[in-house]
Amino acid sequence: MKKFMMSTLLLSGMLSISMGQVHAADTDSHDTTGKVGFKAPDTGGLTMTNTDALNIDFGSNPISADDKTYSNINDAKATVQDIRGTAAGWTLTVAQNAQFKTSDNTELTGAQITIKTPTLDTASTATATVDQSLVLTTDNTAHKIMGAAAGEGNGTAIADMNTGSVTLDVPGKTVKVAKDYTTMLTWNLADAPADN
Template identity: 40%
Template sequence: MKSLKLTTLAGALLFSTVIFGSQALAAPEEIPANRDTDAQVKFVEDDAPTDPTDPTNPDPEKPVVPVDPTDPEKPVEPGTNGPLSLDYASILDFGTQLISNKNQTYFAKPQFLKGADGKVDEANPVPNYAQVTDKRGGEKGWALSVKQNGQFKSLKNKKELTGAQITFLNGEAATVSSSKAPSAVKDTFTLGTDGSGIAQNVMAASTGEGFGTWVYRFGDENTMKESIKLDVPGSTVKEADTYKTTLTWTLTDIPENTEE
């Protein structure tokens, strides 16, 4: 009997050891418990055009409607499509002037915008400007240039305004983007009038610069009315007519990023 009891007791002890040992191995993890899960967002390039912005506050969240000074009722042409786009460039109006036999300097009117009522807001002019948007992935860089396509000519008789020259002053870049500013920005330049196709490189962002919407504006609230000038020699024969020329603004990818 003792042997049986001893044997039974030993079995009970062994059983208890197995049960309690298993419970010890199955003890819960410490609280608080952690579990990692993923979150994802994927970006693709946006080909839609970007609206013009106010050059004094170039925020893409606050688009504006610029006014053509030569025809305030005419809608302004939209900018180019694509993730790298040329959104706007001001139309220059040097006003109505008296015929003179003396050297004269005329200044382009500042840029006007339409107000909330859809009418020209003449009380709040802004600087003339060109606008570029880079919505490509990363900061790949770009370059902006401008050229004058020949001399001013009269509309009726196509007479040239010989010796007349346009000069841009007080040029500067502005944005609300956190990207590094374009490293090349011309403060002042004068356009050639021979129509040879030679363009002035006026603003350029290298790799690592220029993401987002950028404006290249001429002057501030104090200087914008005298930041683009037209010099006309007094010796030049003038007709009682309107003289016109065109400017071509060109936006390109920087050479090392151009796809062949």
Template identity: 40%
Template sequence: MTKAAIKLVSFATLGLLAASTTATIANADGATYNSTGTITYQASTAVTPPVDPSDPTTPVTPTNPDGSDLTPDQAGTAGPLSIDFASSFDFGTQDITSSNMTYYAAAQKLSDGSTRDNYVQVTDNRGTLTGWSLSVEQGDFETSAGDVLKGAQITLGDGAIASASETPADVSAATTTLTPGTASGTILGATDGNGAGTNLLNFGDADGTTNSDTAVSLFVPGSSTKLAQTYTADLTWTLSDTPAQ
């Protein structure tokens, strides 16, 4: 560095010191004052709408297997920890047979006519990130007169988590075979520190469309008595605030 450059730097430093001294003197009679910023949270009581299994940032309107709109009793549960939607499974109309048979559920229909993987959706807006667990229980397949399709079991296959959350659910079951009258283990859940926001378990793949017609199946033994009737089974989905393991 040249001598001229050294002088310029020195002068600049002196100028800053002089300005600082002047500012200190000018503010000698000033004052300080404190104000505050506040925010208050309350637990949400809203119902989270279903979202697209192929794009969890986009709301969609699922329909029943026959294409009809969901009824009011099919709306999601309210509150900060909620089950927003679960598909109903349509295994079609089949010929009576004495052979063991496996049938596959049709894909989930949307109101725009497109289809997606069948899925279940959970939202955690508690803000605590303390985890949760979802299980499901299948009832017997019965006719309106109470005739039971003995041994009929649903299998939920190819389970894959889909979420737009920064801390998504981190526990899922790839395959779950249901036993009528017995709750499953955790099929979707979050350990402590995970599971905030909206999380889906797609029965197919995380992209929501891969195995739409084959992931959910129903096994019926050939030995089961079958009538030319419609058999229906209830599926009860249960969400608890117990962290998944």
């Protein structure tokens, strides 16, 4: 009986020591660092994207002897992507190279494009300013349509020229022929902060 009790006490003591060691284990903690870096791409850090969306269509209209204003029938967009990571700013301009002409060079005398109410698309991630009421001349003069000042412009900026926001004024006295007229618009993105 004594042996049994001694064994029981010994076993009990060992369990207590063992359990005590489990509950009294030392704790240890260390701080480490997570790191990621970014660099500007080798090319294409500042660029225009989705350029097919820059075409502006005033539709096919009946010939008229009255002064007429035609609105764009399509949603046009000017998209600038700046992933240089510098927030150095940029400027987007548009210029009309010459007057509207047919394929045989008949000119639509006196016709004038006005980019009236472009807006900054809500999907834009960049901070930029869109200019309104731009009256284009036919002498290739550049007009600023959108820009980012120094400290802005990182990400994507979209200038929406939705249906009805661009107009074409055509004098009634201008002789029109039953053909399509086209003009060339040049969009230029400059690595220069805009003066907003």
